[in-house]
Amino acid sequence: MRLENILALTKGSLLGEPAVTLFESVVYEASKVKRGSLFIAYSPTNILEALQNGAYAVMFDKPTQISDSEVAWIKVDNLDNALKKLLRFYLLEKELQVYACDPITLHLSSMISTPPTFCNIEGSMQEIWEKLWPLEKKSVVLFSPALTDADIFIEYSQLIRAQENTITIIEQTLFETSFIHNDTFYERQMLSPFFIPYLEHLLFFYTFLRIPFVIRGFSKMGHFIPVFTNSRLESKEFGSSDRVIIFEPLLELIDEQIDFLDVQASWAKIVYLLPESMRSSLTIGIDSIYFYRYPEEILTILQSTKFHFALVAGVDKSILNPSRSSMKQLELDF
Numbered sequence: 248m249r250l251e252n253i254l255a256l257t258k259g260s261l262l263g264e265p266a267v268t269l270f271e272s273v274v275y276e277a278s279k280v281k282r283g284s285l286f287i288a289y290s291p292t293n294i295l296e297a298l299q300n301g302a303y304a305v306m307f308d309k310p311t312q313i314s315d316s317e318v319a320w321i322k323v324d325n326l327d328n329a330l331k332k333l334l335r336f337y338l339l340e341k342e343l344q345v346y347a348c349d350p351i352t353l354h355l356s357s358m359i360s361t362p363p364t365f366c367n368i369e370g371s372m373q374e375i376w377e378k379l380w381p382l383e384k385k386s387v388v389l390f391s392p393a394l395t396d397a398d399i400f401i402e403y404s405q406l407i408r409a410q411e412n413t414i415t416i417i418e419q420t421l422f423e424t425s426f427i428h429n430d431t432f433y434e435r436q437m438l439s440p441f442f443i444p445y446l447e448h449l450l451f452f453y454t455f456l457r458i459p460f461v462i463r464g465f466s467k468m469g470h471f472i473p474v475f476t477n478s479r480l481e482s483k484e485f486g487s488s489d490r491v492i493i494f495e496p497l498l499e500l501i502d503e504q505i506d507f508l509d510v511q512a513s514w515a516k517i518v519y520l521l522p523e524s525m526r527s528s529l530t531i532g533i534d535s536i537y538f539y540r541y542p543e544e545i546l547t548i549l550q551s552t553k554f555h556f557a558l559v560a561g562v563d564k565s566i567l568n569p570s571r572s573s574m575k576q577l578e579l580d581f
């Protein structure tokens with residue numbers, strides 16, 4: 248990677264007149280720097296270690312003391328933006344096939360084994376860089392614009408979606424599914440049938456692009472998370488209680504999950520706890536709905552309400568283990 252290209256792409260300012268003009272790698276951790284590396288200094292306190300390990304250049308966006316005139320010191324306005332511009336340019340030669348999808352489909356893809364020529368990305372700019380940079384030419388990349396800046400890529404296509412059912416559900420509960428796909432039986436997967444349409448599109452996408460995949464099992468999703476509890480809101484083993492609190496952090500999924508529960512658990516007493524900000528945007532008319540202003544109110548509502556299922560939007564299950572100070576405030580409220 249040439250210094251002149253880095254400066255042109257990032258609009259960075261070169262401080263000093265270094266003798267070096269070419270760098271072997273881009274590194275974020277000072278301990279991993281080798282001779283010839285370009286060190287990305289998210290923390291200026293790590294620069295000295297990077298220089299001692301042989302860094303030829305330091306890119307930074309915070310006030311930094313220039314300590315070695317032979318090193319290329321590159322000042323940028325924002326490190327994430329600079330890296331995004333570098334990555335966008337250097338990915339051109341890889342001719343990647345990039346596809347966009349929703350966050351659910353992306354998370355499902357992380358639980359299915361695929362070859363190194365397929366990559367799903369999310370996370371910090373460093374994590375994205377470290378996944379994309381070593382990819383082989385013409386690899387396939389899947390990302391969600393809701394989680395990752397789409398400007399990393401010059402162009403991308405939407406996920407290719409299934410036009411017909413390719414998954415047959417054999418048995419299901421609200422939180423587990425046994426199904427058949429391509430004549431293979433997957434028994435009691437820890438996957439709610441709510442996610443099956445997303446999985447169907449993902450598997451069709453793999454098949455259409457001839458990407459080999461192996462389903463070994465699903466770990467718990469970060470969405471539609473069931474927590475079995477007793478009347479004191481203490482967590483119990485999976486399936487051991489008839490009171491279940493379902494947590495959904497992504498507000499955009501709430502309408503769809505309300506529909507799902509209405510169909511799949513029509514026999515049950517269901518309550519919905521939504522943030523006050525959703526009051527005007529909720530498109531479904533339902534009973535047993537509570538709006539909360541502060542997360543602390545959620546416990547008060549849950550403890551004073553009878554239900555089989557409670558769908559809680561906008562927070563995660565850590566709300567069930569509040570700090571001592573929060574518990575004291577709850578006791579005062581009662």
